[in-house]
Amino acid sequence: MTVRTHTLPNGFRIVTENMPGLKSAALGIWVTAGGRHERADQNGIAHFLEHMAFKGTSTRSPQQIAEAIEDVGGYINAYTSREMTAYYARVLEDDVELALDVISDILLNPVFDPKEIEVERHVILQEIGQAHDTPDDIIFDWLQEEAFPDQPLGRSILGPAEMVQSFSRDDLSAFVAERYGPGEMILSAAGAVDHDRIVAQAAEVFGGLKPVARGAFDPARWGGGERRVTKRLEQAHMALGFELPGYRAPDLYASQIYSSALGGGMSSRLFQELREKRGLCYTIFAQAGAYSDSGLMTIYAGTGKAEIAELLTLTVAEMKRAADGMTPQEIDRARAQMKAGLLMGLESPSSRAERIARLLSIWGRVPTLEETVARIDAVTAEDVRDIAQRLAEGGSAALALYGPVAKAPALDALTARLAA
Amino acid sequence: MTVRTHTLPNGFRIVTENMPGLKSAALGIWVTAGGRHERADQNGIAHFLEHMAFKGTSTRSPQQIAEAIEDVGGYINAYTSREMTAYYARVLEDDVELALDVISDILLNPVFDPKEIEVERHVILQEIGQAHDTPDDIIFDWLQEEAFPDQPLGRSILGPAEMVQSFSRDDLSAFVAERYGPGEMILSAAGAVDHDRIVAQAAEVFGGLKPVARGAFDPARWGGGERRVTKRLEQAHMALGFELPGYRAPDLYASQIYSSALGGGMSSRLFQELREKRGLCYTIFAQAGAYSDSGLMTIYAGTGKAEIAELLTLTVAEMKRAADGMTPQEIDRARAQMKAGLLMGLESPSSRAERIARLLSIWGRVPTLEETVARIDAVTAEDVRDIAQRLAEGGSAALALYGPVAKAPALDALTARLAA
Numbered sequence: 001m002t003v004r005t006h007t008l009p010n011g012f013r014i015v016t017e018n019m020p021g022l023k024s025a026a027l028g029i030w031v032t033a034g035g036r037h038e039r040a041d042q043n044g045i046a047h048f049l050e051h052m053a054f055k056g057t058s059t060r061s062p063q064q065i066a067e068a069i070e071d072v073g074g075y076i077n078a079y080t081s082r083e084m085t086a087y088y089a090r091v092l093e094d095d096v097e098l099a100l101d102v103i104s105d106i107l108l109n110p111v112f113d114p115k116e117i118e119v120e121r122h123v124i125l126q127e128i129g130q131a132h133d134t135p136d137d138i139i140f141d142w143l144q145e146e147a148f149p150d151q152p153l154g155r156s157i158l159g160p161a162e163m164v165q166s167f168s169r170d171d172l173s174a175f176v177a178e179r180y181g182p183g184e185m186i187l188s189a190a191g192a193v194d195h196d197r198i199v200a201q202a203a204e205v206f207g208g209l210k211p212v213a214r215g216a217f218d219p220a221r222w223g224g225g226e227r228r229v230t231k232r233l234e235q236a237h238m239a240l241g242f243e244l245p246g247y248r249a250p251d252l253y254a255s256q257i258y259s260s261a262l263g264g265g266m267s268s269r270l271f272q273e274l275r276e277k278r279g280l281c282y283t284i285f286a287q288a289g290a291y292s293d294s295g296l297m298t299i300y301a302g303t304g305k306a307e308i309a310e311l312l313t314l315t316v317a318e319m320k321r322a323a324d325g326m327t328p329q330e331i332d333r334a335r336a337q338m339k340a341g342l343l344m345g346l347e348s349p350s351s352r353a354e355r356i357a358r359l360l361s362i363w364g365r366v367p368t369l370e371e372t373v374a375r376i377d378a379v380t381a382e383d384v385r386d387i388a389q390r391l392a393e394g395g396s397a398a399l400a401l402y403g404p405v406a407k408a409p410a411l412d413a414l415t416a417r418l419a420a
Numbered sequence: 421m422t423v424r425t426h427t428l429p430n431g432f433r434i435v436t437e438n439m440p441g442l443k444s445a446a447l448g449i450w451v452t453a454g455g456r457h458e459r460a461d462q463n464g465i466a467h468f469l470e471h472m473a474f475k476g477t478s479t480r481s482p483q484q485i486a487e488a489i490e491d492v493g494g495y496i497n498a499y500t501s502r503e504m505t506a507y508y509a510r511v512l513e514d515d516v517e518l519a520l521d522v523i524s525d526i527l528l529n530p531v532f533d534p535k536e537i538e539v540e541r542h543v544i545l546q547e548i549g550q551a552h553d554t555p556d557d558i559i560f561d562w563l564q565e566e567a568f569p570d571q572p573l574g575r576s577i578l579g580p581a582e583m584v585q586s587f588s589r590d591d592l593s594a595f596v597a598e599r600y601g602p603g604e605m606i607l608s609a610a611g612a613v614d615h616d617r618i619v620a621q622a623a624e625v626f627g628g629l630k631p632v633a634r635g636a637f638d639p640a641r642w643g644g645g646e647r648r649v650t651k652r653l654e655q656a657h658m659a660l661g662f663e664l665p666g667y668r669a670p671d672l673y674a675s676q677i678y679s680s681a682l683g684g685g686m687s688s689r690l691f692q693e694l695r696e697k698r699g700l701c702y703t704i705f706a707q708a709g710a711y712s713d714s715g716l717m718t719i720y721a722g723t724g725k726a727e728i729a730e731l732l733t734l735t736v737a738e739m740k741r742a743a744d745g746m747t748p749q750e751i752d753r754a755r756a757q758m759k760a761g762l763l764m765g766l767e768s769p770s771s772r773a774e775r776i777a778r779l780l781s782i783w784g785r786v787p788t789l790e791e792t793v794a795r796i797d798a799v800t801a802e803d804v805r806d807i808a809q810r811l812a813e814g815g816s817a818a819l820a821l822y823g824p825v826a827k828a829p830a831l832d833a834l835t836a837r838l839a840a
C-alpha cells in the first residue's frame with residue numbers, strides 16, 4: 001500500500017493510492033456536506049446541489065459534461081449521504097487528468113441556470129416518486145425519521161416534494177457558500193494514479209478557494225418510536241432500528257461484529273432462524289451504519305401479512321438470545337467476514353478511493369490496513385455481549401412498518417419483551 | 421491474460437484465468453439450465469432448484485453450508501437467468517479448494533429434504549411478493565411475456581405463485597436428471613487460482629458424472645404486444661422492448677452500440693432529451709440483452725401520470741431520429757464505453773470469472789480481448805443505422821405499462837408513428 005496525502009494551504013486535502021498493475025483509476029471529491037448539514041428549511045438542498053453540478057458550468061453544457069467523460073469510455077456520477085456528498089469518476093489511466101478536470105469544473109463552476117433548475121426540479125420530483133413506489137427504499141427514510149426525530153440527521157436526503165418545489169438559485173448558492181469550503185473537501189484517487197501529478201493539478205484548480213468557517217450542525221439525538229403505514233402490498237415490510245456508537249467510538253468494531261453475527265450473512269442468526277428454518281422471508285438482514293456522533297443498526301425483512309407478528313417477535317427473541325452471549329465461532333466468523341471483505345475491497349480502485357477518503361475524513365490520516373485489522377482482532381466476546389445487552393436493555397428502538405401490517409405488535413410491546 | 425481451458429472426458433468444462441498480484445479469487449459453476457429450459461408445467465423449477473442447493477447436502481446442513489464459506493470470510497451465492505443457473509463464491513486465495521468443495525457439494529449432493537422444500541417454498545413466495553411490490557422489477561417480467569408470448573423464454577424466472585406451490589421433490593430431481601449433465605456445466609475461476617489444481621479437484625469431483633443427452637428447448641419466437649396495468653402509484657412506469665439479434669449474430673456489437681448511443685449513459689440521446697432537457701424522468705435507459713437465438717432491447721423510464729404520453733412519444737421520436745443515422749462521435753463514444761467497460765471489468769475477479777464462463781459457453785472457446793475489441797472496432801455507422809432502421813420499420817414492439825398510465829398512447833399508435 002502506498003497511500004500518500006497532501007494538504008493545500010487553504011485546507012483542501014488530497015489522498016491517493018497507487019495500485020501497481022492496474023490500467024484504470026477511480027477518483028472523486030468527497031465533501032463534508034450532506035443531509036445533516038441542512039437547516040429545516042433547506043431539507044433536500046445538498047442533494048439538489050449534487051444534481052445541479054451536472055447541469056452546466058461556465059464552460060460546459062450538461063451534454064458536454066457527459067460527453068467529456070463518456071468520450072473516453074469513463075463514467076461519472078455522484079451521491080449524497082447524510083454526512084457527505086461525493087462526485088466521482090472511473091476512467092482508464094490516461095484519462096485521470098481529464099476526469100479531475102471535469103469533476104473540479106462541475107464542483108467549482110456550476111452556473112445554476114434558472115431554466116436548468118426548473119428542469120432538474122422535475123427530475124428530483126420523479127426520483128422522490130420512485131423512492132415512494134419502492135417499499136424497501138422508502139421504509140428506511142421512515143425508520144431514520146423515527147430514530148432521529150425533528151433533527152437534520154432524521155430527515156430524508158431527497159427532501160419533501162414541497163421543499164424541492166421551492167428551492168431557488170440563491171438557496172443553492174447560499175448552501176455552497178456555507179458548506180463547500182476547501183477544508184470540507186477531500187480529493188481521493190486510487191488505481192493507476194500519480195500522486196505528484198494529481199497534487200499539482202489540484203493545487204492549480206482548488207488552491208485559490210477561500211477557506212470557509214466550518215459550519216456547526218446539530219448533534220444526533222436518538223428518539224425512537226414507531227411509524228406504521230398500512231397499504232395493500234404483497235409483503236408486510238418492517239425496518240427495526242437501534243442506536244449504535246458513532247464511527248470514532250472505541251466499540252465501533254464490536255458493534256459491527258455484533259450486527260454481522262446477528263444478521264450479516266447466510267450463517268447469521270436472523271437468516272438461519274427466520275429464513276432458513278422457518279421460511280418467513282426472502283430478504284432479511286441486519287447492518288450497522290455509523291455517523292460521526294451516533295450510529296444506527298437496521299434490521300430489515302419483508303414477510304406475509306399473516307407472518308409479520310411472528311417475524312417481529314422472533315427477531316426480538318434472537319436479539320434477546322444474543323444478549324446472553326454469542327459463541328466464539330460466531331464472533332470469529334463475523335471477524336473473518338469483515339477482514340476478508342476489507343481485503344477483497346482493496347482489489348477495486350473504486351472501493352479504495354472511497355475507503356481512503358472516508359478514513360482521512362474521520363481520522364485526519366489513513367490508518368494502515370494492519371491497524372484496522374488489529375482493531376477488529378481486538379474485539380472480545382465480552383465487547384460484543386456488552387453491545388447486545390445495551391441494545392436489549394436500552395428500552396428504546398425505532399420501527400417502521402409498511403404494507404398489510406395491521407397484525408404487527410406495537411413497538412412498546414417489542415421493546416418490553418426485549419428488555420424483560 | 422492467461423486463460424486456460426480443460427474438458428473432462430464426460431464433457432465437463434473448466435476455464436481459469438490467473439490474475440497476478442491478486443490475493444482473492446472468484447469461482448463458480450455455470451449450468452446451461454435456466455428458465456427457458458423449463459416446460460410450461462415446470463415454470464419456476466430452475467430457480468426453485470437453485471434455492472434448494474443451499475438447503476442441505478448428504479454431508480452438510482443448510483447452516484453448515486453457510487458456515488463453511490463464511491468461516492473463512494468468503495461469500496457464496498447463486499442466480500438463475502433465462503439460459504443459465506450459476507453458483508459462485510468469492511474467497512481469499514487459500515480457500516479456493518474449500519470453495520470448490522462447497523460449490524460442488526451443493527450442486528451434486530442436494531438432499532431435497534421434503535421439510536426443507538416446504539420451508540423454501542415459503543421463501544420463494546416471499547421473493548415473488550417482493551418482486552410484485554417493486555414496480556421497476558415486475559414490469560420487466562411483463563415486458564418479457566409480451567416480447568416472447570406463450571413460450572419458455574417469455575415466462576418469469578421465479579414462476580407463478582401457484583406453480584411454486586405445487587413443485588415436489590420428484591419435480592426437482594427430474595429437472596436435475598434432464599438438465600444438469602456434465603456437458604451443461606462450466607467451472608470458471610479467476611484471480612489467485614492455480615489451473616492444474618482446480619482441474620485435478622474438478623476431475624475428482626465431477627469426473628464421475630454420467631453424460632446426459634442435451635435437452636432441446638423452444639426457439640425464441642418474437643411476439644410483441646402491450647400489457648397495461650393501472651395502479652395508484654407515484655410514477656407511471658414504462659418498459660418498451662424491441663427484438664435484437666442473439667449473442668452469436670454478426671451484428672451483436674452493432675446492436676449494443678446502437679442501444680448504448682440511444683440510452684446507455686448520460687450522454688445518450690434518451691438521457692439528454694428526456695431527462696436533461698425536459699426533466700421528464702429520473703431513471704431512463706436503453707439496454708441490449710442477448711440470448712442464444714434472439715435478443716431484447718429494453719427501454720425503461722418512470723415519469724408522472726401527466727407526462728407518460730409525452731415520454732413515450734418522445735422516446736419513439738428519438739428512435740425514429742436514430743434511424744436517420746447517428747454521428748460518428750456518438751458511435752465512437754459508445755464504442756469507447758464498451759471497450760473501457762471491458763478493460764475495467766477485467767480488473768475484478770468476479771467479472772472475469774463470469775466473462776470467461778459465458779464466452780466458453782457461447783463460443784466453445786474464450787476469444788481474446790483483442791478479438792472482442794476488433795469486433796467492436798469493426799462496427800460502422802451503417803451497421804448501426806441498419807439496426808436502428810430495422811427496429812423502427814419492423815412494426816413490432818412490446819410494451820409494459822404500470823401505474824397511473826391511462827393517458828399512455830396505445831402500442832399500435834407508437835409503432836405506426838415509428839414506422840411512418
